[in-house]
């Protein structure tokens with residue numbers, strides 16, 4: 001198969017979808033790998049390293065998109081890339097379609113096979129989301145700490161406190177991968193940390209993991225309100241796989257926070273959990289202030305630490321990419337449940353139920369569409 005790796009074009013997105021060793025891995029299956037010129041530079045990989053690994057360096061994004069049978073990316077395509085969509089093109093990347101109505105429309109109208117990293121599922125876990133959630137969870141606390149500093153618009157507190165002065169309060173809503181990694185760093189800094197989750201079993205696990213340094217609280221509106229209004233830093237880390245994130249923190253709760261407090265809505269890629277987060281921010285312009293509270297809502301946080309993130313991401317994506325390239329999309333989807341769960345668009349339909357529900361599309365199971373295919377459709 002011909003596999004294309006375009007350079008990422010989202011604001012400050014310095015990750016790349018393949019490392020030179022990933023190229024060698026795909027070449028071992030007999031595949032051709034086209035890498036757009038300078039695609040790896042932001043992550044510290046030169047064109048020469050890709051060439052040594054067996055890739056062809058291609059000057060233009062258009063040529064990569066138009067020649068490849070499968071495009072592997074990091075972030076969802078932006079509007080300027082929709083022109084390359086075509087029937088049967090395999091697109092393997094983060095898609096977050098519940099929050100991307102126009103992209104969903106462009107993918108379905110053009111018959112793209114969209115396989116989303118974030119819904120690939122193994123034993124109820126999301127292995128292609130996990131490493132980036134680990135990165136974002138750890139970053140969320142260091143970013144929050146930075147924006148609590150007065151010159152960055154915050155109230156001017158040090159989360160760790162000092163002898164004789166109280167520590168800061170960190171509230172984390174959602175105790176999955178992002179939440180647990182945020183808790184680890186916040187506890188490491190010495191902050192008072194409260195974490196809320198809907199799932200009591202998960203709270204039990206975290207209680208066992210972190211002991212007395214973490215307060216675990218069941219998630220309901222009253223507990224969320226109490227934890228939010230007492231926090232210096234609130235981190236949004238909830239996920240309902242594939243679906244738009246629920247707005248758990250209301251505008252009224254935010255109004256009750258002390259001025260100069262900070263919100264980091266990591267879940268913004270699925271629409272965010274704060275009513276007051278009304279737009280995605282960028283690494284260039286990461287915050288805005290509403291009701292006196294600093295809001296941070298960058299949807300590609302790991303893009304700021306690309307060397308770590310690219311290696312962590314490609315560690316987990318490459319085996320799936322190789323299987324799709326070896327077998328072709330249809331056979332890979334039929335033989336691997338994890339890949340089947342990743343398929344969000346196929347043959348003009350939305351094939352992931354929560355995305356279809358949130359966007360108001362009819363949901364079609366991908367297997368049904370495959371069964372209906374004429375031999376030449378894909």
Ligand SMILES: NC(=O)C1=CN([C@@H]2O[C@H](COP(=O)(O)OP(=O)(O)OC[C@H]3O[C@@H](n4cnc5c(N)ncnc54)[C@H](O)[C@@H]3O)[C@@H](O)[C@H]2O)C=CC1
Pocket residue numbers: 118129130132133134136173174175176177178179196197198199202219237238239240246248265266267268269270298299300301302
């Ligand atoms: N902004 C960025 O750059 C990045 C964003 N993310 C996003 O962060 C979010 C969280 O991801 P993960 O931690 O990997 O998900 P996860 O599935 O590991 O954890 C989500 C947690 O939310 C909990 N939850 C669900 N409903 C809840 C509620 N009403 N109240 C409290 N907790 C609730 C679940 O029980 C689960 O423990 C996702 O939207 C993910 O895409 C991940 C990486 C980077």
Ligand SMILES: CC(=O)C(=O)O
Pocket residue numbers: 075094096129132133269299300301302303
């Ligand atoms: C999860 C995701 O969307 C990211 O790492 O950018």
